Amino acid sequence: MSRIPLSGLYYPNKFGLLVIDALRDVMGQNGIDAILRLSKLDEMVDNYPPNDLEKAFDFAALSSIMISLDELYGMRGGQGLASRAGKALFADGLKDFGAVAGVGDLALRMLPLRAKVKVGLPAFAAIFNRITDQKVEVLEDGNDFLWIITVCPVCWGRGQSNKPVCHLAGGLLEESLRWVSGGAEFGVVEELCHAQGDNHCQFRISSPRWGSGQ
Template identity: 45%
Template structure:
């Protein structure tokens, strides 16, 4: 595959834009899209199709335009909130593929639910997109490794920029645990010259 041609399904692009609209409003989305040099984003919302046709380049440009419009700090904060909203839409669209709503799963101990849930989310991205994720686990942390990341695709930055996935995982863990809050932090980022983007998740909830 051409290294410049990696994709999400349009359905996931649609989820990102709907979530962004929920956070900054339709006019805010319009202002952000005006900064993006991508016909994929300037037309109507992406379709709800599953085929891989929504490019990593478009996703990265959208993420970067958010920082241009609101400043690095403000843009990353909004990306975090957008990621949280993405989980709600994503669960509606992909929940049946995750298999995490069955009563048997809800009755599992919290550590088992976290382990099973995070791996199910990783499998979803690996099977439905060109993003590549693998999970590493220690006694106190779960590490979400992104080997090929659409959020910082072809970017260079002084600090981690993939706040959307941090927000997504925060909300996913909140849902998995029945309302507990976990420490989730991006500790390595390809945009900073690291080999992978790594999201560090503390297993013990903060609340």
């Protein structure tokens, strides 16, 4: 039982396992054990989710872990760790799905940067929408793209915050963009967050390189 009431909404077990493994790599066994205990996820200590796609890792577990990171490492340290876990979630998880694997070729193609992102983002969103209970929409806003999480596991059930808190989602997005673009850097900013009282969590994705019609 997590510190937040269970949501009945799930990530696949594998996603939960990747997050825990990524955190353990950085903070060591004692660190991840402390985080799981602080998150009231004692049953997961030495008993990680299995490496399968069954939807059984409750959003409340993920959100509880994010809160514990901030408490134990401070907002700044917690942010860095959450972002790193998000990057691992893409690199070791999402990237291997068939629909995304095809998008990987884009990095090598002579397409304008913006075209790669325009094809890549909806493919990433489709994976979430298909194999998880997280719901994502992708919109364009001028030259920018908006990654809109209408049902967000990262801040699920989290109390009021005066700033956005979904750093795991931001890290995942940064890594996915880096991958689809063959290493380009982007601006990725969470400008709306459910934990701040907004209706959904929204990331704005921008690049100075596509301002001139790219």
